[in-house]
Amino acid sequence: MSQPDAATEPADAPAPTPFHRLADYAAIPRVGGLALSRDGRLVIAVQTLDPEKKKWVSALWEVDPEGRRPAHRLTRSAPGESSPAWAPDGSLLFTSARPDPEATADKNGEPKPALWALPPGGGEARLVLARTGGVAGFAVAADSGHVAVLASTMPGAADAEADEARRKERKDAGVSAVLHESYPVRFWDHDLGPAVSHVYWLGQVPPEVPAGTAGEPPELRDLTPEAGPPHGAGDEISLSPDGRLLARSEDVPDGPAGRRSRLVLQDTATGETRVLVDDPLADIHGGAFSPDGRSLVCVREAMSTYAEPPDYTLLLVDVESGRASDLTAGFDRWPSAPQFSADGSTVYFLADDDGRHAIFRVDLDGGQPVRLTEDGAYSDLQVARDGSALFALRSGYDSPAVPVRVDPTAERQQPVVLPNPGTIERLPGRLEEVEAVAADGARVQSWLVLPEGASADNPAPLLLWIHGGPLMSWNSWSWRWCPWVLAARGYAVLMPNPALSQGFGQDFVRRGWGEWGGAPYTDLMTAVDAVVERPDIDADRTAAMGGSFGGYMANWVATQTDRFRAIVTHASLWDLDAFTGTTDAAYYWEKEWGDPLREPKRYEQNSPHRFADAIRTPMLVIHGDKDYRVPIGEGLRLWYDLQKRGVPSKFLYFPDENHWVLTPGNTGVWYETVIAFLAEHVLGEEWQRPELV
Numbered sequence: 001m002s003q004p005d006a007a008t009e010p011a012d013a014p015a016p017t018p019f020h021r022l023a024d025y026a027a028i029p030r031v032g033g034l035a036l037s038r039d040g041r042l043v044i045a046v047q048t049l050d051p052e053k054k055k056w057v058s059a060l061w062e063v064d065p066e067g068r069r070p071a072h073r074l075t076r077s078a079p080g081e082s083s084p085a086w087a088p089d090g091s092l093l094f095t096s097a098r099p100d101p102e103a104t105a106d107k108n109g110e111p112k113p114a115l116w117a118l119p120p121g122g123g124e125a126r127l128v129l130a131r132t133g134g135v136a137g138f139a140v141a142a143d144s145g146h147v148a149v150l151a152s153t154m155p156g157a158a159d160a161e162a163d164e165a166r167r168k169e170r171k172d173a174g175v176s177a178v179l180h181e182s183y184p185v186r187f188w189d190h191d192l193g194p195a196v197s198h199v200y201w202l203g204q205v206p207p208e209v210p211a212g213t214a215g216e217p218p219e220l221r222d223l224t225p226e227a228g229p230p231h232g233a234g235d236e237i238s239l240s241p242d243g244r245l246l247a248r249s250e251d252v253p254d255g256p257a258g259r260r261s262r263l264v265l266q267d268t269a270t271g272e273t274r275v276l277v278d279d280p281l282a283d284i285h286g287g288a289f290s291p292d293g294r295s296l297v298c299v300r301e302a303m304s305t306y307a308e309p310p311d312y313t314l315l316l317v318d319v320e321s322g323r324a325s326d327l328t329a330g331f332d333r334w335p336s337a338p339q340f341s342a343d344g345s346t347v348y349f350l351a352d353d354d355g356r357h358a359i360f361r362v363d364l365d366g367g368q369p370v371r372l373t374e375d376g377a378y379s380d381l382q383v384a385r386d387g388s389a390l391f392a393l394r395s396g397y398d399s400p401a402v403p404v405r406v407d408p409t410a411e412r413q414q415p416v417v418l419p420n421p422g423t424i425e426r427l428p429g430r431l432e433e434v435e436a437v438a439a440d441g442a443r444v445q446s447w448l449v450l451p452e453g454a455s456a457d458n459p460a461p462l463l464l465w466i467h468g469g470p471l472m473s474w475n476s477w478s479w480r481w482c483p484w485v486l487a488a489r490g491y492a493v494l495m496p497n498p499a500l501s502q503g504f505g506q507d508f509v510r511r512g513w514g515e516w517g518g519a520p521y522t523d524l525m526t527a528v529d530a531v532v533e534r535p536d537i538d539a540d541r542t543a544a545m546g547g548s549f550g551g552y553m554a555n556w557v558a559t560q561t562d563r564f565r566a567i568v569t570h571a572s573l574w575d576l577d578a579f580t581g582t583t584d585a586a587y588y589w590e591k592e593w594g595d596p597l598r599e600p601k602r603y604e605q606n607s608p609h610r611f612a613d614a615i616r617t618p619m620l621v622i623h624g625d626k627d628y629r630v631p632i633g634e635g636l637r638l639w640y641d642l643q644k645r646g647v648p649s650k651f652l653y654f655p656d657e658n659h660w661v662l663t664p665g666n667t668g669v670w671y672e673t674v675i676a677f678l679a680e681h682v683l684g685e686e687w688q689r690p691e692l693v
């Protein structure tokens, strides 16, 4: 960030917390990604600012699983390292776009991530595998150490040379066009095709060659030669512990312009493929093998329909017969990320539950899932091989993600936080959990961040933050929407989980299904009504903000009420019909809303653009041009509609950001512009235009 932050003290005075100055905030190390070796070594990925402060770069750090010693850094390079996974011999595999010190000739073009290995005893990392299109991911067999990799490959290219030649041919001819013959054509922020993802068998990681000797590139065998557009072989793979089987979820057509995923199993020696779980009414994904390799646990996501939201359950699948049984029948939450216990008798998984994203355990011999953790949101769950512990990353509104150790037998526990470089010493305020009751009796749970000093004598202005999805919930730390940055500037931030939020049961989702402007909106207002009654909140100085679906809702709020002094809407849906036809996965939305030509009702009832004339509240519109989830047309049309109507408004446009804002500089101006806009309209201060925009 190049700007001192206007909302704080002089640049040389020490700030009370890193949230008071945006430059300090950008410099907080960010933990993401955790891997546990079979002998209990733990590694995390940590992002820090590069020396020019132009990007966050990830490096691998080793963490003491006992929590006695401080974490220490294992890797260092300008492009960074990510996706760590341990091989059974104790070497650490990871991906990195770092240059190969042994390379004799420079291959032209953008450096792409390659597969690297750090030897078991430490020392220099060495290059294992590079591909022109990069290594997009890999899986390691837990016992045998065999490796399979994901790499994007040009159509018809039988080997790496042919792939490279085809890419070069297009480049030399100045061709970037793609001819599509199937739907979809984009994903989040990138085009699909002409190269698609393939799964290659690498086998054992080839031994290191003596320094100065040119080693042969490892031989790869294409396990998915038929992989075709749009998604190729997919991006989720796992290997059986002995490396003999590979499970992956494969994308298949589902009616015209529709897709769903099924689980396929491949013999890694012969390449022979069979469909293991295929359900025309569900997406199947996330397959994980049992320690004996005889079973798989995966997620079944019952597809939504016009009448019903999706629903999730875990399937236990017999690898030999393909017989599947429901492991979480009757569990009214949405399980994800399943993993077997060390002895194969239990499955651990994650699920949203009451404003948390908790770790659960379910035994294979029956019984209901048991919640192991009390507070917080967990990810990257790893099971110790001796069954003694679970390791994971934990975040919440009280902490960004940090590595923790969890007792696999205790219920509703607080985990042990392991020493790491990302722990925050002090937050600029305090966190409360609050609730309100909607007109139909439904409980609406919220998180409330209060700034230091908020009291009846000094009530804090209030920001309503609306989460995206909409099938999500506020429960985990976000660097992009961090309430503490606003708390450091004196605001209270309310983060409610209204109808459609996950973790409150299927009926709570049903309450808002197909009626976004209904219960989800009224629940939010119920949550605000309850909080503004508090003496430490200033009911008169309030604003509403949201991104993505949260942006949709911010727009809807603007059309329904004048109670807020300002609205901030980022990557927002404005005209639901136009959005559905241009988002990257239209079929996802048409299930809920119907075909806009044949069933226009839900579009007409819920599309904010139809009520544009009612908007009086000043609005800050924010959108990234590379957003293919909520295409830029939504932001442009909203902005035009506001300007045409003379609504006081500003448009913060990011020509090269996607659905999120990912670079430190742009993140800085996002916060600066939001803070300046709120200061003008909520605090009544003079408009201070951020210098760099």
Ligand SMILES: CC(=O)N[C@@H](C)C(=O)N[C@@H](C)C(=O)O
Pocket (backbone or CB within 6 Å): 468, 469, 470, 547, 548, 549, 550, 585, 588, 629, 630
């Ligand atoms: C395919 C799809 O649209 N998935 C949703 C989870 C999604 O991306 N929603 C966006 C609009 C959001 O609110 O985050």
